[in-house]
Amino acid sequence: MANPAILTVDDDLAVSRAVARDVRRQYGDRYRVVRANSGSEALEALKEIKLRGDQVAVLLADFRMPHMNGIEFLEAAMDLFPRARRVLLTAYADTDAAIDAINRVDLDHYLLKPWNPPEEKLYPVLDSLLDAWTTTPEATASVTRVVGHRWSAPSFKVRDFLARNLVPYRWYLSDEPEGARLLAAAGVTEADVPLVITPEGKSMVQPSETDLATHVGLSTTPAKEFYDLVVVGAGPAGLGAAVYGASEGLRTLLVERRATGGQAGQSSRIENYLGFPDGVSGAQLAERARRQAVRFGAELLTTREAVELDVRGATRVLKFGDGSEVASHAVVLATGVSYRMLEAPGLSDYRGRGVFYGSAATEAPSCSGQEVYIVGGANSAGQAAVYFSRYAQRVHVLIRGESLVRTMSRYLIDQIESHENIEVHPFTEIAEASGDEHLEQLVLRDARDGESRSVDTSWLFIFIGAEPRTDWLDGVITRDRHGFVITGPDLIAGGNRPVGWTMPRDPYHLECSVPGVFAAGDVRSDSVKRVASAVGEGAMAISLVHRYLEAQ
Incomplete structure (x- = not known):
C-alpha cells in the first residue's frame, strides 16, 4: 500500500504550487502529496486513490474556486474519505464562510492566507491533524479480507453485502498466492470459500449475513424493547422517515433487511435529484442520509427481516425471522420493491x-x-x-x-x-x-x-419490473392485487371503511388499513416511482404519525 496522501487544491497556480511545496518539504518522506487545480480535478484524484485502496489523511482546499468552491469540494470528498481531516484555506474576508463550513462539512481547521512562515502557521496545524488521523483506529490499513472463487455465488453475495453497506474490504482470489496463504492460515480449503477475515483477525467460513454484519460492526439487535416509531426498510422513503422522525424527537428504529439505499442505493448515478446538479451515486446519497439519521439519534438495524405485524391494542409489534420482536406506537412501511425474476431456461x-x-x-x-x-x-x-x-x-x-x-x-x-x-x-x-x-x-x-x-x-x-415484498402483511394490511399497500382515500373508495378499522375518523393520507401504520415510497399502491417522491412521502408520513400520536 502506498503512503497515505495529503491532497491540496487551489485554482491559483502559484498558490497551489506553494502549498504543495511547503507540505512536501515537511511531510514528503511519510506522505504522498497530491496537488489539484480545481475541485473536479481533485475529486477525480480522490476516486483514483479510493479505487487503489489507498488512504487520504488530510484535505486542504481553497475556499474561492470557480464552479466548485472549497466547501462544496470538501462536502463531496466526505463521501469518498469521511475520516480524512479537512482544512479550508481562506482570506480574511471569508472567515464567516469558514465558520459556516465547520457545521456543514465538519471542518477540522481553517487557515488564513498567507500562512508564512509555515513553521509557525502551517506545520503545527498539520502536525496536530496528522496525529489525530493516525491515532484513529478506522484510519489504519486494517480492513476486512474476503477470499473466494471468481465465479462463486456465495462469494459474490458476501462482497455485494459489504460493498452495499460501505464496509471496506480486500478481495483475494482463492487460486492466487495471497488467497491461498490466507486459506492455509485459517485451516480451510478452496472448497470452503468464501472465507472472511475481520480486521481483528477472526476467520469466518461461509458466514450468514447476520454473522457478517455483527463482526464488521453493523448493529443487528435493538437497544430497546419499545420505540415511538419503527421504520421498516432503509431505502429513500425509509431514510427520509427516519431523518424526520428522529430529528423531531421520536425514538426511532430503522430496520433494514440487507443494506441502506434499497434499489436507489444500487444506482451508479442519479442526475435528476433536486440539489445535485452534477449527479450523485445512489450509495453516496444513501450514506449521507444514513449519517444524518444516526446524527439525529435514529437507531439502525441491519440484516433484520420483518416477517409479521401484530396489533396489540395501541401497540404495533414487529416480529423478525429469528423469533425476536420489537414494539412501537407507530410503524412506517417503506420496504420498497424488488426486481422481478426473469424467466428463461438456465x-x-x-x-x-x-x-x-x-x-x-x-x-x-x-x-x-x-x-x-x-x-x-x-x-x-x-x-x-x-x-x-x-x-x-x-x-x-x-x-x-x-x-x-x-x-x-x-x-x-x-x-x-x-x-x-x-x-x-x-x-x-x-x-x-x-x-x-x-x-x-x-x-x-x-x-x-x-x-x-x-x-x-x-x-x-x-432490471425488469418491480414487485413488493409484502406477503408477510397478508391478513393484516389491505393490499391491491399486485401486493402494493393501499393507503388513505383509496381505502374508503365507494364509501366503505376497511375491514377491521377501529377509528371514528377516515384513514390519513398515507395510513394503512391498521391505524398507526403508514406506507411510504414504492411499496405504496399507485405511488410515483422516483427517489424524490419516496423521500417526500417518508417525510410526510412523520407529520401524519405526529397527528396520530397526538390523537391517542
Missing part, C-alpha cells in the same frame, strides 16, 4: 455467477474489455448502461418494446445515444442461458418473428 443456474439482478457495481471492473448485456428499459437500466460503458468493450441494452422513449428519462436516453459503445436492441428477449461453471452464452430471440441468435458473454444484469 438463468437461475447462474445467479451470482454471471447473472445479476441490479447493478452489482462490485463486478464492473471485472467487465473490462468484455461484452455486457443489460435487460430493462427504465432509468435503473439506463444508469447501469452508462456506468458499465466505462469498463466494457460494448454494452447491449435489451428491451421488448420499440424504443426507450416511453420508459426512460430523456436525459438518460441522450447519454446512451452519446456513447458509441452502448447499443440498444429493441424487440429482443432472452430465450436461454448456458455455460459451464458460469454464464458463457445467451440465446436472444426477436419478439416479432421469433428468430433466435446466440451471443457469447459472461455478464448479464437484469
Whole structure:
C-alpha cells in the first residue's frame, strides 16, 4: 500500500504550487502529496486513490474556486474519505464562510492566507491533524479480507453485502498466492470459500449475513424493547422517515433487511435529484442520509427481516425471522420493491455467477474489455448502461418494446445515444442461458418473428419490473392485487371503511388499513416511482404519525 496522501487544491497556480511545496518539504518522506487545480480535478484524484485502496489523511482546499468552491469540494470528498481531516484555506474576508463550513462539512481547521512562515502557521496545524488521523483506529490499513472463487455465488453475495453497506474490504482470489496463504492460515480449503477475515483477525467460513454484519460492526439487535416509531426498510422513503422522525424527537428504529439505499442505493448515478446538479451515486446519497439519521439519534438495524405485524391494542409489534420482536406506537412501511425474476431456461443456474439482478457495481471492473448485456428499459437500466460503458468493450441494452422513449428519462436516453459503445436492441428477449461453471452464452430471440441468435458473454444484469415484498402483511394490511399497500382515500373508495378499522375518523393520507401504520415510497399502491417522491412521502408520513400520536 502506498503512503497515505495529503491532497491540496487551489485554482491559483502559484498558490497551489506553494502549498504543495511547503507540505512536501515537511511531510514528503511519510506522505504522498497530491496537488489539484480545481475541485473536479481533485475529486477525480480522490476516486483514483479510493479505487487503489489507498488512504487520504488530510484535505486542504481553497475556499474561492470557480464552479466548485472549497466547501462544496470538501462536502463531496466526505463521501469518498469521511475520516480524512479537512482544512479550508481562506482570506480574511471569508472567515464567516469558514465558520459556516465547520457545521456543514465538519471542518477540522481553517487557515488564513498567507500562512508564512509555515513553521509557525502551517506545520503545527498539520502536525496536530496528522496525529489525530493516525491515532484513529478506522484510519489504519486494517480492513476486512474476503477470499473466494471468481465465479462463486456465495462469494459474490458476501462482497455485494459489504460493498452495499460501505464496509471496506480486500478481495483475494482463492487460486492466487495471497488467497491461498490466507486459506492455509485459517485451516480451510478452496472448497470452503468464501472465507472472511475481520480486521481483528477472526476467520469466518461461509458466514450468514447476520454473522457478517455483527463482526464488521453493523448493529443487528435493538437497544430497546419499545420505540415511538419503527421504520421498516432503509431505502429513500425509509431514510427520509427516519431523518424526520428522529430529528423531531421520536425514538426511532430503522430496520433494514440487507443494506441502506434499497434499489436507489444500487444506482451508479442519479442526475435528476433536486440539489445535485452534477449527479450523485445512489450509495453516496444513501450514506449521507444514513449519517444524518444516526446524527439525529435514529437507531439502525441491519440484516433484520420483518416477517409479521401484530396489533396489540395501541401497540404495533414487529416480529423478525429469528423469533425476536420489537414494539412501537407507530410503524412506517417503506420496504420498497424488488426486481422481478426473469424467466428463461438456465438463468437461475447462474445467479451470482454471471447473472445479476441490479447493478452489482462490485463486478464492473471485472467487465473490462468484455461484452455486457443489460435487460430493462427504465432509468435503473439506463444508469447501469452508462456506468458499465466505462469498463466494457460494448454494452447491449435489451428491451421488448420499440424504443426507450416511453420508459426512460430523456436525459438518460441522450447519454446512451452519446456513447458509441452502448447499443440498444429493441424487440429482443432472452430465450436461454448456458455455460459451464458460469454464464458463457445467451440465446436472444426477436419478439416479432421469433428468430433466435446466440451471443457469447459472461455478464448479464437484469432490471425488469418491480414487485413488493409484502406477503408477510397478508391478513393484516389491505393490499391491491399486485401486493402494493393501499393507503388513505383509496381505502374508503365507494364509501366503505376497511375491514377491521377501529377509528371514528377516515384513514390519513398515507395510513394503512391498521391505524398507526403508514406506507411510504414504492411499496405504496399507485405511488410515483422516483427517489424524490419516496423521500417526500417518508417525510410526510412523520407529520401524519405526529397527528396520530397526538390523537391517542
